[in-house]
Amino acid sequence: MPLYEHVFISRQDLSNAQAEGLVEHFSTVLADNGGKVVFSEYWGVKTMAYKINKNRKGHYAYLRTDSPSAGILEMERLMRLHDDVMRILTIKVDEHADGPSVQMQKRDEREPRRERR
Template identity: 80%
Template sequence: MPLYEHVFIARQDLSNAQAEGLIEHFSTVLSDNGGQLVDSEYWGVKTMAYKINKNRKGHYAFLKTDAPATAIHEMERLMRLHDDVMRVLTIKVEEHEGGPSIQMQKKDERDGRRERRDRS
């Protein structure tokens, strides 16, 4: 089955438990349609670059899935209809990276970052 990664932003006025409940809800949608949730991460409340529906912050969640395209389409459809979900991004990947995502790593643990050069 194809591998996908999803990021969604939920409204800021939800509690952390409600935002994590959305992850469980959408994982059951996947499993009901023949897919599975490989991994999920709750990134917490973050400030957005611009307002979405008069919200300046949102609960971010990251999902790694292994599911057929029909299950992904159904999950995305339900995400877009859900009142608490403001934005959804889904990409197809060749393989899932192991370990935590870059958002969950500490700054000093991140690999591949450029060193700042002196501007003199």
């Protein structure tokens, strides 16, 4: 099955438990449509570069999935309809990286940047 990575931003006035509950909710939507969540991370409340729906901050969540495209389309459809979800991003990848995402790694654990010319 194809591999996908998802990031979604939910409203800032949700509690941490409610934001993590959204991850579980969308994981069950994928499972009902023949997919599975390989890895998920809750990144916490972060300040955004610009306001979205009058919000300056939002709860960020990250999912790595292995799912057919029909499951992904259904999950995205439900995310767009959900009042608490402000933005979504889905990317199809060739393979999932091992370990935590770059967002959760400490600065000294990351690979060094390449030199600029």
